[in-house]
């Protein structure tokens with residue numbers, strides 16, 4: 001394979017990996033590789049897996065990455081008419097190689113987002129707040145009323161508790177980065193639904209990739225499931241570290257849960273002590 005072809009192939013593979021597609025198959029007799037999300041039913045079974053950097057929720061449809069460059073999700077839905085043709089990797093010019101994104105670029109791409117139904121009830125998009133080069137990132141569930149009002153994450157009572165825990169770790173709030181798996185307030189503060197998470201979470205993955213922290217702390221079960229694909233109950237998993245791409249992830253209770261169950265605050269302190277020790281040892 002000559003160098004130009006090799007570079008084109010690398011650019012395409014990188015493009016598909018950014019979309020969360022990592023598996024390809026070779027249709028018998030076709031001689032061209034096809035991305036697994038485009039396979040026909042008769043093709044050999046391939047695990048079409050869309051994931052965050054560390055293998056977040058397996059089995060999520062691969063067209064759930066609207067925040068990525070490339071075709072909008074609607075363009076990939078089955079339509080009436082002739083069957084969709086599988087695309088060869090080499091039928092179109094390769095996409096430009098994407099350099100390391102900044103948070104500003106991700107925010108610009110999000111724009112005045114209306115990609116899911118949560119846009120209908122929000123006042124403000126709560127993108128995230130903090131140090132764009134933070135070594136510690138906290139990921140919660142979604143904005144509440146106070147956050148929606150102010151456009152900032154974790155500013156209500158749960159935010160005050162998180163602030164105390166951040167101080168307990170020996171840091172200031174402005175030194176860490178705080179965001180949520182969905183950027184718009186779910187009505188009545190309900191838990192975000194799967195399709196809403198699927199639509200919004202690619203922006204979260206990109207935020208983390210832009211920051212490249214040492215540790216991502218999942219606050220609560222929805223963040224844990226979204227980032228790590230863990231289906232077990234959080235009570236069995238909290239206080240543990242997991243691989244998340246080149247970095248580590250940690251699972252802790254959401255501060256709002258602690259406010260409802262104050263007897264558990266001891267556990268939250270223990271978990272933040274673990275975070276403190278991890279960051280000390282990583283320095």
Ligand code: SF4
Nearest residue numbers: 113116119183184200
């Ligand atoms: S929750 Fe996310 S995907 Fe849905 S409208 Fe808000 S920013 Fe867009």
